[in-house]
Amino acid sequence: MHIFGLKNCDTCRKAKKHYPDATLVDVRDTPLEDGLLARAIAQFGDSIVNRSSKTWRDLSDADRAQSPEQIIRAYPAVMKRPLILQDDDQLTLGFKPV
Numbered sequence: 390m391h392i393f394g395l396k397n398c399d400t401c402r403k404a405k406k407h408y409p410d411a412t413l414v415d416v417r418d419t420p421l422e423d424g425l426l427a428r429a430i431a432q433f434g435d436s437i438v439n440r441s442s443k444t445w446r447d448l449s450d451a452d453r454a455q456s457p458e459q460i461i462r463a464y465p466a467v468m469k470r471p472l473i474l475q476d477d478d479q480l481t482l483g484f485k486p487v
Contacts, residue, residue: 394470404484416465
């Protein structure tokens with residue numbers, strides 16, 4: 390299992406604690422692979438962009454007009470977190486402990 394997010398993100402840390410065997414991948418250090426990002430966008434659409442984040446609020450109108458892929462490539466912190474790739478190849482966006 391892989392958890393894609395930011396190492397300083399509280400939600401990502403909670404997910405890592407909940408899934409101790411998972412690998413936390415900081416998307417600032419290791420950007421998402423093209424295929425995985427395309428798959429996540431196909432599955433979650435525009436909701437993969439966190440429009441309530443400070444990063445989003447700080448973007449110019451021109452930056453906001455770009456595709457989700459372009460925005461996430463340029464500003465990884467704007468991705469909704471965490472993106473979890475489970476061992477069965479299923480993708481989950483966000484984390485709420487059960």
